[in-house]
Amino acid sequence: GQNIDQPTEMTATEGAIVQINCTYQTSGFNGLFWYQQHAGEAPTFLSYNVLDGLEEKGRFSSFLSRSKGYSYLLLKELQMKDSASYLCAVIKAAGNKLTFGGGTRVLVKP
Amino acid sequence: SQTIHQWPATLVQPVGSPLSLECTVEGTSNPNLYWYRQAAGRGLQLLFYSVGIGQISSEVPQNLSASRPQDRQFILSSKKLLLSDSGFYLCAWSEYSNQPQHFGDGTRLSIL
Numbered sequence: 001g002q003n004i005d006q007p008t009e010m011t012a013t014e015g016a017i018v019q020i021n022c023t024y025q026t027s028g029f030n031g032l033f034w035y036q037q038h039a040g041e042a043p044t045f046l047s048y049n050v051l052d053g054l055e056e057k058g059r060f061s062s063f064l065s066r067s068k069g070y071s072y073l074l075l076k077e078l079q080m081k082d083s084a085s086y087l088c089a090v091i092k093a094a095g096n097k098l099t100f101g102g103g104t105r106v107l108v109k110p
Numbered sequence: 111s112q113t114i115h116q117w118p119a120t121l122v123q124p125v126g127s128p129l130s131l132e133c134t135v136e137g138t139s140n141p142n143l144y145w146y147r148q149a150a151g152r153g154l155q156l157l158f159y160s161v162g163i164g165q166i167s168s169e170v171p172q173n174l175s176a177s178r179p180q181d182r183q184f185i186l187s188s189k190k191l192l193l194s195d196s197g198f199y200l201c202a203w204s205e206y207s208n209q210p211q212h213f214g215d216g217t218r219l220s221i222l
Binding site: 042045048050089099103 | 144155200210212215
């Protein structure tokens with residue numbers, strides 16, 4: 001099976017930086033996804049890492065280390081609208097499905 | 111561009127009643143299709159996925175079923191709903207298995 005762990009909740013200040021960690025244990029790793037989900041809404045795709053290293057997309061960056069089974073999502077210059085849950089999900093090589101972590105709820109305060 | 115439609119947005123059903131949720135995708139052919147359920151404050155649980163017409167894989171035993179009668183149509187059904195079936199149901203599609211999944215707006219199902 002797959003174990004995906006991420007913190008339950010984080011609080012940060014507007015304009016600051018927050019790093020959301022995700023660790024996973026899986027056989028046949030084939031990629032890691034990050035999604036953003038505002039309360040009551042559907043998840044929206046943020047980033048995809050399949051090779052080690054950092055992927056940057058504007059204020060959001062995602063890092064992957066396959067040897068450590070570790071990823072993080074970095075949110076810079078936090079805005080109030082960034083208050084949401086952030087979901088880490090892993091896909092196996094031999095399969096058609098994503099396994100999601102429980103999500104990290106980020107609260108941005110003024 | 112591709113779009114995914116899911117309906118209804120909210121649904122209140124009595125225990126023991128049947129269920130049918132529909133999801134359609136536009137702008138792509140032969141997509142992978144998925145049904146998820148999300149309990150309040152919890153992560154997403156994959157219920158079913160389909161890689162083609164008539165091909166359904168079930169991930170968890172339950173009283174739900176799924177069907178794919180057309181290439182871009184995915185239906186979630188139940189003959190008799192249980193209280194535990196309450197939740198937020200999400201349909202998603204992807205181009206291939208290792209590509210990002212894109213979600214519909216979801217159906218919030220309440221069982222009374």
